[in-house]
Amino acid sequence: MELEQNYMIYKTGDFxxxxxxxxxxxYKPLIENDACMLYDLFLSLDxxxxxLEKLLLLYGSYANRFDASKKKLENYELIKTYYDPIxxxxxxEVYPPLNAESFLNHDTFSRLFLNQCGSSHFDFVKLHFNDEVDKTNYVDISEKMDLSCLESWTQEKEETYLNLKPEEGKLKYDFDFETFLKGADRIFPMRYRTKENLSRIASLASxxxxxxxxMRKYVQRSINPNTHVFDFEKLKKQVYANQKIIKPTDDPYKMSPVKFLQNKQKGxxxxxxxxxxxxKLIKNYSFSNEVMNVLIEYCLNQTQQKFSKAYVEKVAASWIRLQVDSKEKALEVCRQENQVKKPAPKLPDWYQNTEQSVPDDDLVQQALSLQRQLGKEKNDEI
Incomplete structure (x- = not known):
């Protein structure tokens, strides 16, 4: 290993x-401390x-130890190394680690982790990263904020407030807020129009x-008239119950992902x-509807129309590492994946030729004569 070799280091992907x-x-139980230290060093040198000589000096170790740690990072797809012999x-390239769910569903990593750490620690880590806590049989007893002081909030005050808000606070969604909020002062009063509420409503709609x-109808039904509390979970139930079929447009990838999948299921x-x-994927990976729809279509085609959670999340994680952030990039990845698969062997032209020619009469007589002669010789032997 030549110490004068030059390395260009940069990180890629969404950390x-x-x-x-x-x-x-x-990762640490599998790649150990030295590889983790090298990973941190690579991130610091983005x-x-x-x-290489300077790298070893910063790493504080010998070349063979550096090489062993680098290979571990490559094995677990945390880095990729490219070399130009000229x-x-x-x-x-330094890549982000898989999130907990993708890691624990990975066909190889999860098995290695279980083999190294045991089932008890596997369960501990799974529960530690579980964002969805089971609240069955629990009752929400949290104190609700008293918003009665905003009963007198007017449209004039709302306009003043929006003008004073920082620019970054304004929402950017492909949702018709004008229609949704028009004449909705009694249905969805100003006090409920927080950035968080409007963001979640627009995201659900999209x-x-x-x-x-x-959506305005569903939101109205989600506000308790007695407690004046906006129940977002109740809103989600109503949205989930909506099974209205939407016909594809000229570009079906522009559809909402749920309606796109519904069309794939023949309604x-x-x-x-x-x-x-x-x-979850749109929230965690910030996929656009178009990218999500290409992902749905690709996964269905690869799994005989099954929508397996583990497989979909595995493909999504790989797309993040490939920096797929547009419909064009997503379609190109799908095209490349399909090209990798070996085509079915082509049969020769003669195999497809089923035409039969009529045998010549003389040839038929010769064959029959030969057949009789062979039968006679067989009888003589007996």
């Missing part, structure tokens, strides 16, 4: 907020050109294909579990 926890609790330069008129209702998978 989620909990990436450090994923490395410490999921967009840096550096010699310029003798290296490029190291994913499930709910128009502004229906059959989309299961709530499938809706939750779609919601």
């Amino acid at each position: 989620q907020e909990k990436w450090n926890a994923y490395i410490s609790l999921l 967009q840096t050109s550096i010699t 310029s003798r330069k290296n490029i190291i 994913i499930h294909g709910i128009d502004a008129v229906d 059959a209702p989309v299961a709530n579990a499938d809706r939750k998978v779609i919601e």
Whole structure:
């Protein structure tokens, strides 16, 4: 290993907020401390050109130890190394770790983790990263904020407030807020129009294909007239119950993901579990509707029309690492994947030729004569 070799290091992909926890609790038992330290060093050297000699100095170890740790990071797809034999330069791409759910569903990583740590620790880590706590039989006894002081809130005050808000606070959704809020002062008063509420409403509408008129109806039904509390879970139930079929447009990928999947199912209702998978991926990976729809179509085609949660999330995680952030990139990835598969062997032309020619009379007589002669010789032997 030549110490004068040059390395260009840069990170790629979306590093989620909990990436450090994923490395410490999921990857570290498998790649060990040295590889984790090298991974941190690579992240610190993002967009840096550096010699191997300088890398070893920063890493604080020998070349063989560095090489062993680098190979572990490559094995677990945390880095990729590219080498140009002409310029003798290296490029190291540093990738984010898989999130807990993708890691524990990974065909190889999860088995290695279970083998290394045991079932007890596997369950501990699974529960530690579980965002969906089972609240069955629990009653929400949290104190609700008294919003009666905003009963006198007017449209004039709302306009003043919106003008004073920082620009980043304004919502950017492909949802018809004008129709949704028009004349809705009594249906959906100003005090409920927080950024969080409006964001969640618009997101639900976009994913499930709910128009502004229906959404206003559902929102009205989700406000308790006695407690004046906006119940978002009740709103989700009504949205999930909406099975209205929407016909595809000229570009079906522009449809809402749930309606896109419903059309793939010939109009059959989309299961709530499938809706939750779609919601989770769009939330965690910030997929656009178009990318999500290409992902749905690809997964259905690859699994004989099954929508397996584990498989869909596995493909989604790989698309994040490939930086798929548009419909065009998603379709290109699908095209490349299909090209990799070996085509069925082509049969020769003669195999397809089923035409039969009529035998010549002389040839038939010769065959019959030969057949009689062979039969006579067989009888003589007996």
